[in-house]
Amino acid sequence: MTLTFLLGCNNKTNDKKINMTATEKLKSILTEQYISEDGDKYKVELKEGLTDQQIDDLAKKLPTGQVPIEIRELLKFTSGFEFYGLEEVTFDGIGQFGFENFFPNSVQLAGDGFGNFWILDVDKKGNWGNVFYVCHDPAVIVKHSENLTQFIEHVSDFGKNGNKSNLDIIHEKVVMDIWSKDNGFIELENARQSNDTILKNFxxxxxxxxxxxxxxNKPIQSGFAWGKYGPNIDNAKRHENELIWGVEKQSKKGLISKLFGR
Structure with a gap:
């Protein structure tokens, strides 16, 4: 009976961790002490929170004109934080990222200083969803975290475990694997014959x-090589409601075609 009781308590504790809001997760790591590559100790340094008016102004940039209650709570607590190894983590970077063909509505969370970014996808109903790592060299998109809470956890994990962390593994290894071994694409004809109605219709x-x-429904560290068929992504198309994208396979032009613009 004692063992059962303890297991029950542990399950409740684990459930609480899983169901943490982003604010709760961030507060839980404020006392953590990390050590940089140079051996210097550091902690999370919070940025100033936003006023209700500032949050309302940000909301105008979102599809529904509303900020989810949990995110409003977070933004009032802090607009982001400083963390060694990242330029900074921000929660108010709504509409800053661009790349609308792939992410029509997004929040830029962080950059690595080399032109690569972590962004959060916002769907047309205003839900704040998965976090993606968008890399330009190689040109790969990777599902990094299930949600903002897990992203904060992954940032903390990076501070604790360095090259063994999810963040560093994606940054250093996964993007190269996707680019060179598995570009993450489905051939169009296969999709058209799929039993998956959503995929088939798209x-x-x-x-x-x-x-x-x-x-x-893909696990984190899944992704695709968005630039595999060239840098021109003007014709790329995102499904209206799903994490499905269409990317054009640009044909390589011969010398004569290039000369005469054909």
């Missing part, structure tokens, strides 16, 4: 020159 809206990336 595939049927795309020209024959496209391939599809599908990250629905």
């Amino acid at each position: 595939a049927q809206t795309l020209p024959d020159s496209f391939v599809i990336a599908d990250l629905r």
